Amino acid sequence: MATGLKKAVQVRAMLADDLSAAHGLSREQQWPHREQDWTRMLELGQGVVAESEGAIVGTTMWWTFENGFATIGMVIVSNAVQGMGIGRQLMEAAFADIGDRTVLLNATDEGLRLYRSLGFEPIGSVYQHQGAAFSVPIAELIPNERVAPMKVGEVPDITRLDQDATGIDRTRVVDYLCDHAQGVVLNRDGDQAGYALFRRFGRGYAIGPTIAPDIGGAKALITHWLGSNAGMFCRLDVPDDSGLSSWLDELGLPCVGRVTRMCRGTPPQRGATVRAYSLINQALG
Incomplete structure (x- = not known):
C-alpha cells in the first residue's frame, strides 16, 4: 500500500497558486499561520509540494543565506498519508537545492525521528x-x-x-x-x-x-x-x-x-x- 502511494506522489516546486492548499494543511495541524504568512515566506524563499491525485498532501520550504547556511521549515504531511515516506521525499528535494550548506530547523516532537535519520543533531530548544x-x-x-x-x-x-x-x-x-x-x-x-x-x-x-x-x-x-x-x-x-x-x-x-x-x-x-x-x-x- 505504501509503495503504491509513494509512486503516485509527485514532488514539485511550490507555486503561489499552491498556497491556499498549503494553508489548509497548516490549519489541519492547528498551526496559526494565515495564508498571507505563507505568501511572505515563499517570497523570501523556495518550497516544494507533494501532490497525489490532484491534491497537495505535503509541503516543505527553505531559505538560503549567502554565508553557507540555510533554514528549513513548514514541513507538513497530511494526516491521511503520514508514515509513508513523503516527509523524507520532501526533505530530500530541499537538500538537492540547498547543496552543502549547513541546515538549521526547529523540530516538533513528531518530526524528530525523521530529522535525526537525515543527519540533524539537537542544539537546544525554543519555547x-x-x-x-x-x-x-x-x-x-x-x-x-x-x-x-x-x-x-x-x-x-x-x-x-x-x-x-x-x-x-x-x-x-x-x-x-x-x-x-x-x-x-x-x-x-x-x-x-x-x-x-x-x-x-x-x-x-x-x-x-x-x-x-x-x-x-x-x-x-x-x-x-x-x-x-x-x-x-x-x-x-x-x-x-x-x-x-x-x-x-x-x-x-x-x-x-x-x-x-x-x-x-x-x-x-x-x-x-x-x-x-x-x-x-x-x-x-
Whole structure:
C-alpha cells in the first residue's frame, strides 16, 4: 500500500497558486499561520509540494543565506498519508537545492525521528509564548539608553547586528521584514545596540527577531511592543537559554509549546556582543 502511494506522489516546486492548499494543511495541524504568512515566506524563499491525485498532501520550504547556511521549515504531511515516506521525499528535494550548506530547523516532537535519520543533531530548544499582556511594567533603562523608532538609514547597522547575533547573513530577510513590520532600535551611548520588529502573524502579532546585547536590553525592546499594544494577542518564540521564558509567563504570555533546535552540519558561530532573544518565527529561525 505504501509503495503504491509513494509512486503516485509527485514532488514539485511550490507555486503561489499552491498556497491556499498549503494553508489548509497548516490549519489541519492547528498551526496559526494565515495564508498571507505563507505568501511572505515563499517570497523570501523556495518550497516544494507533494501532490497525489490532484491534491497537495505535503509541503516543505527553505531559505538560503549567502554565508553557507540555510533554514528549513513548514514541513507538513497530511494526516491521511503520514508514515509513508513523503516527509523524507520532501526533505530530500530541499537538500538537492540547498547543496552543502549547513541546515538549521526547529523540530516538533513528531518530526524528530525523521530529522535525526537525515543527519540533524539537537542544539537546544525554543519555547513558544503567546497571549495578551494587559499589564506591562515600564522598561528599566540604564543610563544613556533609549528605545526609539527605527529609521530607514539604520537598517544597514541593524543587519550587521543581526549577523553578529546569529552567525548568519540574513541581510535580504531583514531588509524584507523591515519593509513589512514596525521596528524599534535600542540605542546605547548614541550607538545602535539592538532591535526588535513587530508584525502581523498568525492569530495576532509576532515580536521578533529581538536582537540585544543582554537580557535587560531585550526586555526593554519587548516591553516597548507589549506596552504600546496592551491587550493585543502577541507571540514570541524564544531560545531556551534566553532567560526570558519565566518573565514572559509572569507578563501573561504563557509557554504553550516547545520545539527542538536542530542542525545538519557545523552550527553558526555568533559574535560576543549581541544575541537573538526571540526568533523571526520557528520556520525562518
